[in-house]
Amino acid sequence: MAKVVAVTGNEAVAVALRQVNPDVCAAYPITPQSDMMQRFSGFISDGRVKTELILVESEHSAMSSCVGASAAGGRVITATSSQGLALMWEILYIASGTRLPIVMPVVNRALSAPLNIHGDHSDAMGARDTGWIQLWSENAQEAYDNAIQAFRIAEHMDIRLPIMVCMDGFIISHSIERIEYLEDEEVKNFVGEFRQLNPLLDIEHPVSYGPLILTDYYMEYRKAQDEVESKVAKVVLEVAQDFEKLSGRKYDLFETYRLDDAEIGLVILNSAAGTSKDVVDEFRSRGIKAGLLKPRLYRPFPYKETGEALKHLKALCVLDRADAFGGSFGPVYLDIATSLYPYKEKPALINKIYGLGGRDYMPEHAEFVLDELVDIAQTGTVKSYKEYIGVRE
Amino acid sequence: MPKGLTLRELSKKEVLLSSGHRMCAGCGAPTVVKMVLLASDYPIIAANATGCLEVSTCISDYTAWKIPWIHNAFENAAATISGVETMYRSLKKQGKIDKEIKFIAFGGDGGTYDIGLQSLSGAMERGHDMLYICYDNGAYMNTGIQRSSATPFGADTTTRPAGSVVQGKTEQRKNLTKIMAAHNIPYAAQASPSHWMDLMRKVRKALEINGPKFMNIIAPCNRGWRSRTDDAILLSRLAVETCYWPLYEIENGITKITFKPKEKKPVVDFLKPQGRFKHLFKPDNEGILNRLQAEIDREWGRLQKEETCYAS
Numbered sequence: 207m208a209k210v211v212a213v214t215g216n217e218a219v220a221v222a223l224r225q226v227n228p229d230v231c232a233a234y235p236i237t238p239q240s241d242m243m244q245r246f247s248g249f250i251s252d253g254r255v256k257t258e259l260i261l262v263e264s265e266h267s268a269m270s271s272c273v274g275a276s277a278a279g280g281r282v283i284t285a286t287s288s289q290g291l292a293l294m295w296e297i298l299y300i301a302s303g304t305r306l307p308i309v310m311p312v313v314n315r316a317l318s319a320p321l322n323i324h325g326d327h328s329d330a331m332g333a334r335d336t337g338w339i340q341l342w343s344e345n346a347q348e349a350y351d352n353a354i355q356a357f358r359i360a361e362h363m364d365i366r367l368p369i370m371v372c373m374d375g376f377i378i379s380h381s382i383e384r385i386e387y388l389e390d391e392e393v394k395n396f397v398g399e400f401r402q403l404n405p406l407l408d409i410e411h412p413v414s415y416g417p418l419i420l421t422d423y424y425m426e427y428r429k430a431q432d433e434v435e436s437k438v439a440k441v442v443l444e445v446a447q448d449f450e451k452l453s454g455r456k457y458d459l460f461e462t463y464r465l466d467d468a469e470i471g472l473v474i475l476n477s478a479a480g481t482s483k484d485v486v487d488e489f490r491s492r493g494i495k496a497g498l499l500k501p502r503l504y505r506p507f508p509y510k511e512t513g514e515a516l517k518h519l520k521a522l523c524v525l526d527r528a529d530a531f532g533g534s535f536g537p538v539y540l541d542i543a544t545s546l547y548p549y550k551e552k553p554a555l556i557n558k559i560y561g562l563g564g565r566d567y568m569p570e571h572a573e574f575v576l577d578e579l580v581d582i583a584q585t586g587t588v589k590s591y592k593e594y595i596g597v598r599e
Numbered sequence: 600m601p602k603g604l605t606l607r608e609l610s611k612k613e614v615l616l617s618s619g620h621r622m623c624a625g626c627g628a629p630t631v632v633k634m635v636l637l638a639s640d641y642p643i644i645a646a647n648a649t650g651c652l653e654v655s656t657c658i659s660d661y662t663a664w665k666i667p668w669i670h671n672a673f674e675n676a677a678a679t680i681s682g683v684e685t686m687y688r689s690l691k692k693q694g695k696i697d698k699e700i701k702f703i704a705f706g707g708d709g710g711t712y713d714i715g716l717q718s719l720s721g722a723m724e725r726g727h728d729m730l731y732i733c734y735d736n737g738a739y740m741n742t743g744i745q746r747s748s749a750t751p752f753g754a755d756t757t758t759r760p761a762g763s764v765v766q767g768k769t770e771q772r773k774n775l776t777k778i779m780a781a782h783n784i785p786y787a788a789q790a791s792p793s794h795w796m797d798l799m800r801k802v803r804k805a806l807e808i809n810g811p812k813f814m815n816i817i818a819p820c821n822r823g824w825r826s827r828t829d830d831a832i833l834l835s836r837l838a839v840e841t842c843y844w845p846l847y848e849i850e851n852g853i854t855k856i857t858f859k860p861k862e863k864k865p866v867v868d869f870l871k872p873q874g875r876f877k878h879l880f881k882p883d884n885e886g887i888l889n890r891l892q893a894e895i896d897r898e899w900g901r902l903q904k905e906e907t908c909y910a911s
């Protein structure tokens with residue numbers, strides 16, 4: 207039986223983590239994540255979970271102790287944002303290269319400098335190639351649902367990879383929304399018992415983790431990791447099906463909104479997708495065939511499926527809440543361009559950078575972009591491929 | 600002789616770091632590790648910081664470790680073992696595991712005094728039931744003998760080479776054992792493989808104590824020290840007998856010197872056989888030698904005073 211509540215994104219994910227009841231949690235404060243781990247620590251103090259807490263002295267140690275705890279043989283969580291994720295960078299690769307199913311909510315926040323605590327996607331985008339699975343969430347409900355599904359995906363015996371569950375800092379983490387909780391028992395049964403794989407704690411069968419592997423076999427290990435990545439999408443879909451049976455809520459690799467017969471479209475992650483959908487509706491009401499695609503499984507990126515879903519459009523804009531510096535386009539743009547490249551017929555593709563450092567994304571921004579796409583679809587000419595929007599001149 | 604530490608009994612135990620690893624012939628570090636593991640009657644799970652010991656003992660499909668072992672990165676052996684230990688406590692509390700297991704982290708001086716100090720300090724402060732062992736060879740050996748904060752004053756390293764203007768390291772060593780003791784952990788000690796009985800007794804004692812423990816063990820490196828291949832034990836003995844590396848323990852805040860040389864040798868006895876100090880024996884550098892000796896005398900005096908402070 208679902209329970210309807212009005213809670214913040216942080217609270218919703220903290221409750222998901224309580225319902226999963228992991229064995230070990232490492233925590234270190236950073237805005238806007240702090241409040242999530244504070245809530246979870248409260249569950250520990252009240253004896254509502256069996257979790258052992260490690261209150262580390264840094265995010266580097268948070269991820270390092272997660273690696274140790276996960277290799278020891280149990281269910282492990284931590285959570286972070288921004289600078290914290292950046293500090294973990296070195297160990298993110300070790301967690302994935304060691305194939306440890308650590309679950310980490312990431313409350314997206316801008317990176318320094320300049321220092322800024324508000325929501326954008328620079329943090330998780332900087333970690334997009336670390337070998338972690340990434341699920342992105344539009345709202346508190348999706349963050350809650352993704353957090354629960356994350357354990358099943360990461361711990362799947364064909365996968366065994368760490369996973370990030372991303373949601374927008376403040377916009378989602380600190381806003382109160384109506385959401386539906388599953389029953390504790392339902393979540394417990396859905397995630398099931400943790401299955402150990404070569405646990406360090408099995409002293410009868412000693413294993414060595416973290417070897418030195420040089421030119422002779424390093425590449426084979428990397429190829430094996432790449433092959434695992436290719437299995438993730440299937441597992442994500444299987445888990446989503448099971449989750450739908452339980453919750454009635456449907457999840458896919460990405461969400462499409464009025465996209466099938468659309469001529470122009472937007473690709474946009476997380477909370478700004480909600481605002482954009484309203485504007486798509488408004489354009490539709492004016493007879494303009496607009497649509498939207500919101501990635502959910504962003505890593506590994508489902509290139510083929512995404513390309514198939516977008517190839518029929520005349521004009522498409524990818525909105526990035528992070529830039530990929532170096533004279534190139536935003537990170538999501540690069541992925542969408544790659545997914546469309548194989549097709550002879552494909553949409554004109556432009557990139558807008560929006561909402562950095564928590565700058566508001568308003569309906570007029572979506573309108574502005576859709577107007578431009580209408581123009582491109584009619585004239586076939588693109589004036590500018592990449593542009594910052596909602597920015598002072 | 601402490602129970603279980605007779606040569607006869609030890610010779611019956613399995614050596615848990617196998618031969619065939621790739622450390623240099625005559626390296627002190629694997630000897631230290633073997634002594635530590637041999638001293639324990641408990642099953643051990645170990646974490647290892649990046650460094651000579653780690654890169655040479657687990658390569659591709661081969662491992663020299665007969666115990667569960669994890670290498671994570673350079674600066675985080677303490678955090679890593681704290682994660683393993685926490686999972687152990689969690690599963691034990693849940694009744695999923697019942698064995699008595701002990702947790703040890705091994706790190707070199709670079710991985711402990713320098714880049715791993717924060718991780719170590721954090722783990723000690725959090726009170727994990729673990730023993731951290733620093734094998735101190737006084738430089739970043741694995742990457743080519745660069746200076747660390749454990750490198751002795753005046754030593755020639757590749758990043759502070761003795762030249763016409765600079766005469767090797769220009770700073771004193773960091774006193775890490777004292778820093779760890781200042782965390783008010785129940786046990787911190789210094790040991791040397793030359794005094795194997797003392798070393799193993801300290802390990803056994805540490806493993807019986809609940810909570811965070813730290814041991815600093817000198818581990819000669821013939822490559823970096825530019826000494827004879829078969830001199831590791833001799834040099835570690837000279838380090839002790841000159842009081843360059845005093846053997847002591849701080850248990851619940853009480854300092855005890857565990858070996859007092861009958862006759863304290865001059866530090867040059869320790870420096871002479873090592874190429875890294877060769878330049879100090881030029882006539883112009885007598886001042887550096889004197890300063891080194893003065894520093895040792897002062898520290899040794901201080902340590903003895905600390906001990907008498909607590910003598911009851």
Ligand SMILES: Cc1ncc(C[n+]2csc(CCOP(=O)(O)OP(=O)(O)O)c2C)c(N)n1
Binds near residue numbers: 649673
């Ligand atoms: C973050 C990071 N910085 C630098 C290195 C390069 N590195 C690997 S081992 C090492 C030196 C290790 O020195 P120490 O801890 O004293 O151990 P030893 O090799 O002397 O036994 C260095 C600098 C690294 N692996 N990781």
Ligand code: SF4
Binds near residue numbers: 622
């Ligand atoms: S370089 Fe030194 S510390 Fe490293 S293996 Fe050789 S002797 Fe041992």
Ligand SMILES: [Mg+2]
Binds near residue numbers: 739
């Ligand atoms: Mg060293």
